Amino acid sequence: MPPFDLLANAIVAGLLLGGFYAGVAAGATISFGLLDIANIAHPAFVVFGAYAAFVLSAQFQIDPLVSALVVVPSFYVAGLLVYQIYHWAFERRGDDPMRGLAFFFGLMFVGEVLLILMFGVDYRYTSANYAATTLKLGKIALPLRQLIPFLGAGAILVAAQLFLRRTFLGRAILGVAQDHTAIRLMGANPVRLKRIAFGVSLALAGAAGVLLLILEPVEPSIGRDFIGRVFAIAVLGGMGSLPGTWIAAVLLGVIENLTSIFAGASWAPAVSFGFLLLTLAVRPSGLFGR
Amino acid sequence: MAFMRFFAIAVVVAACLFAAMKSVGNDYVFYAGYTVLEYVVLACAWNILGGYVGYVNFGVAAFLGIGAYTGIALGKIAPLPLPAMMFAGGAVAGLVGLGAGYLTLRLRGIFFAIATLALAVVVQTLVTNWEFVGGSAGVYAIRPKHIAIFGSYIEYMVFLMLSLAVVVIAVSRAIETSGMGLGFIAIRDDEIAAEATGVPTLRLKLIATTLSGAFMGMAGAPLPYYITFLEPSSAFNLSYAVNSIAMPLIGGTTAWFGPVLGALLLGISQQVVTVTISSEVNLLIVGFLLIGFVVLAPQGLIGLLGLAGRRRAA
Amino acid sequence: MNPLFQTKGLSKRFGGFVALDDVSIAVSAGERVGLIGPNGSGKSTFVGCASGSLRNEAGEVWFRDGRVDGLSPHRRVRVGLVRSFQLPRPFRGLTVAENLRVPLFFANARGGSEVIDEALEFVGLADRRHAMPGDLTQVDLRKLDLARASVAAPRLLFVDEAMAGLSHAEVDEILALLLRMNARGVAIVMIEHIMRAVTQFSQRLVVLVAGRKVADGNPDEVLANADVQRAYLGE
Numbered sequence: 001m002p003p004f005d006l007l008a009n010a011i012v013a014g015l016l017l018g019g020f021y022a023g024v025a026a027g028a029t030i031s032f033g034l035l036d037i038a039n040i041a042h043p044a045f046v047v048f049g050a051y052a053a054f055v056l057s058a059q060f061q062i063d064p065l066v067s068a069l070v071v072v073p074s075f076y077v078a079g080l081l082v083y084q085i086y087h088w089a090f091e092r093r094g095d096d097p098m099r100g101l102a103f104f105f106g107l108m109f110v111g112e113v114l115l116i117l118m119f120g121v122d123y124r125y126t127s128a129n130y131a132a133t134t135l136k137l138g139k140i141a142l143p144l145r146q147l148i149p150f151l152g153a154g155a156i157l158v159a160a161q162l163f164l165r166r167t168f169l170g171r172a173i174l175g176v177a178q179d180h181t182a183i184r185l186m187g188a189n190p191v192r193l194k195r196i197a198f199g200v201s202l203a204l205a206g207a208a209g210v211l212l213l214i215l216e217p218v219e220p221s222i223g224r225d226f227i228g229r230v231f232a233i234a235v236l237g238g239m240g241s242l243p244g245t246w247i248a249a250v251l252l253g254v255i256e257n258l259t260s261i262f263a264g265a266s267w268a269p270a271v272s273f274g275f276l277l278l279t280l281a282v283r284p285s286g287l288f289g290r
Numbered sequence: 291m292a293f294m295r296f297f298a299i300a301v302v303v304a305a306c307l308f309a310a311m312k313s314v315g316n317d318y319v320f321y322a323g324y325t326v327l328e329y330v331v332l333a334c335a336w337n338i339l340g341g342y343v344g345y346v347n348f349g350v351a352a353f354l355g356i357g358a359y360t361g362i363a364l365g366k367i368a369p370l371p372l373p374a375m376m377f378a379g380g381a382v383a384g385l386v387g388l389g390a391g392y393l394t395l396r397l398r399g400i401f402f403a404i405a406t407l408a409l410a411v412v413v414q415t416l417v418t419n420w421e422f423v424g425g426s427a428g429v430y431a432i433r434p435k436h437i438a439i440f441g442s443y444i445e446y447m448v449f450l451m452l453s454l455a456v457v458v459i460a461v462s463r464a465i466e467t468s469g470m471g472l473g474f475i476a477i478r479d480d481e482i483a484a485e486a487t488g489v490p491t492l493r494l495k496l497i498a499t500t501l502s503g504a505f506m507g508m509a510g511a512p513l514p515y516y517i518t519f520l521e522p523s524s525a526f527n528l529s530y531a532v533n534s535i536a537m538p539l540i541g542g543t544t545a546w547f548g549p550v551l552g553a554l555l556l557g558i559s560q561q562v563v564t565v566t567i568s569s570e571v572n573l574l575i576v577g578f579l580l581i582g583f584v585v586l587a588p589q590g591l592i593g594l595l596g597l598a599g600r601r602r603a604a
Numbered sequence: 605m606n607p608l609f610q611t612k613g614l615s616k617r618f619g620g621f622v623a624l625d626d627v628s629i630a631v632s633a634g635e636r637v638g639l640i641g642p643n644g645s646g647k648s649t650f651v652g653c654a655s656g657s658l659r660n661e662a663g664e665v666w667f668r669d670g671r672v673d674g675l676s677p678h679r680r681v682r683v684g685l686v687r688s689f690q691l692p693r694p695f696r697g698l699t700v701a702e703n704l705r706v707p708l709f710f711a712n713a714r715g716g717s718e719v720i721d722e723a724l725e726f727v728g729l730a731d732r733r734h735a736m737p738g739d740l741t742q743v744d745l746r747k748l749d750l751a752r753a754s755v756a757a758p759r760l761l762f763v764d765e766a767m768a769g770l771s772h773a774e775v776d777e778i779l780a781l782l783l784r785m786n787a788r789g790v791a792i793v794m795i796e797h798i799m800r801a802v803t804q805f806s807q808r809l810v811v812l813v814a815g816r817k818v819a820d821g822n823p824d825e826v827l828a829n830a831d832v833q834r835a836y837l838g839e
Contacts, residue, residue, distance in 0.1 A: 032400075038400040038403070040348075040403070040404070040407070085585060088585075089584070089585040089586075089588075093588075094696065096588070097344070097346075097398075097399045097400065098340060098344045098345070098346050098399065098478075099539070099584045099588055101346045101399070101400065101403050102346065102535055102539055102580065102584050103581060103584050103585065105346075105348065105531075105532075105535065105580075106532075106536075106577050106578075106580040106581035106584065107581065109528070109532050109573070109577045109580075110574060110577035110578060110581065113570055113573050113574045113577060114574065116570055117570050117571070117574070224411075224528070227404075227407055228404075228407065228408055228411060231404045235401075264419075266415065266418055266419055266426070267415065267419070269411050269415055270411065270412050270415040270416070273407075273408035273409075273411045273412050274408070274412060276404065276405070276408050277390075277393060277394070277405055277408050277409075277412070280393065280394050280397055280401050280404075280405055469709040469710070472698075472702070472705055472706055472709060473706070473709070473710060475695065475697055475698060476695050476698075476706045478697070479695040479696050479697050479698070480693050480694075480695055480696070482657065482689075482693065483689070483693035483694070483695065484695075484706070485657070485676070485677045485678050486655065486657070486677050486678075486681065486686070486687060486689070486693075487678075487681065487706050487707045487710065487711065487752060487756065488678050488681040488682055488706070488707050488710035488711025488712075488756055489678055489706060489710050490676075490678050490679075490710070491678065492676070544697075
């Protein structure tokens, strides 16, 4: 039995990480869980967000959290654009899930290569000084570089949940997720709603990206580690439930971190993907099913 | 055209191609040719599941890697001739495809696709942690200097890959003209209606996945001898998936000559771009072409040229 | 003599929602049964459970003296239990004739290509055999659905709202088609909202309300039943 301190810290770190993962997955919960759009490039957009924050931080000395004020709205606009192309090319012409997937895969890949061409494969750090501090709660260490993303992601999820549940637009989006025809009968344009929702999902990706840069150094292919996590969380969390997303993410974060510490870091990626395979084989509606 | 005639013509074309390559008198054409043929096999294999049935496999590298590492593992126990390694690699990869398919093909296509991504990561992680085949450090595969009949080993490998390409193309054609191929199209167009019309959808999807994975595994077996040093991060490179998906989507997915066309065009041009500009720019171009064709020309080149026939994608 | 098709105490739930509750319905060979009920009463769920696309939680489904609960839809099609869909679901990448080749190859044990010609003649699509489904009208798509179902050589056909959205004359066309099919010995269960069609067609009427069977018998008697009237017209 490992020493209590090590175990406790491993669990807490996993919790903090998991909370961050929820922030990464929130946008996918919307695009995949609610809109049924298989955007596997979502983690890639998170990485773009991290690099955007990096550039603003390196060129203009803007703190990453402040850079979110620029990153988030621009990613929202990007989301509107991407959805417009997606809708024109795929949703309009009738169901071709294969090509829709290939489209996002292409986006993900092109994005990664562009990052390599622009920034090289070296790790990029944030220069924010506070990120190096660690708070202490008794024997438990709370590094700010983990705590801030945890809190930031929590804020993202709360904001997203409030938007979906409390605003008219948000509830309309929930409605379009349930029933296209009913929405049309109520006079709303489902395409416009889905476009806005997709914009929101990419805006959330951008926000998560900013937090990612605070959490750890980034390099172009880092998004691939998150694909498995994001979709495992989206499925486990019940496909469209933000609270479910958070719980599933924290669960994943803890198990992954414990595996990493006690079995070795090279086994960590297999955890989330193995999770995913198991979930798919056993319960596609997740733990909190729709 | 009857199957035997098609197969005979394919064999003749392949033989002519091999003779033409030999006549150049320079081994370089064989090195380049191997890569292009490898792409032909991968693109056709991918298309059996992706184009005909409509299920996307992102884990191409997993199957290719399984083929390569099965060969390595077997080679350490009992050195076997390359064709036997190819069969072994194909068998293991096919079984893995069957298993992964069995777990996930009852679900929607997107879940299968993500599962294939997961598979790639899991297989890479397992191989990276398996010291017997070199682990993360990699392993050397010594290419013999000479081989009977062919002389240089690379000619031998090209011969094998060419044979594999003929087999994959022939199998693709056989599927296209068969009842099973009709079932594949039905599944692709509307899986629920297919099931309700008597098509055994799960069984057909498993057949396609197994065939596709097996062919990819067979293509992977000679790989260590081609690059002489095999290590996980290059063996499981995502560019295999990008190419295997881009080539059929650019060439056209409804018939065997689509992936072949895409593989030839992209395979050859990539050789040029990688050498003259850079491998990153090369991949960038492939990625852009993939997106461009998927959005603007879903029928691919054979569709643009009016060769898609009536069995066009939904 | 056992009925051709029978459910015994069929129940189906979606999470907390009970879609079907202890439904027992029987269909004899060659019979024409109408299945009606208000929206959400479970008719399509019933067809789903009968055809195999849905798994029932409780109860049994019997067809040709064998239990079919556990069988996947394509297996049921092969023994003659076929359904059509509310919205036409043609194979968009295949021509009309090729659409019919699918059930011919996978579900029809005996026929050759003459079965396709015959089915096209039967529904009146012979001159459109090389057309793509994208070019067909709504009523022609319904006919294609029915032609595809007939090629599978059904003994029992569930027709799920095949007439929704059709004109008066088109409804008559489909009705005539179904009657001709029945005349050849195919038992048909018609799920419909268009009352005149279903009453014209059915020898027997079954009514589902909120997942329960509330009436089962002669059409005139069933429609005169107070419970049925209340379900449709409200309390």
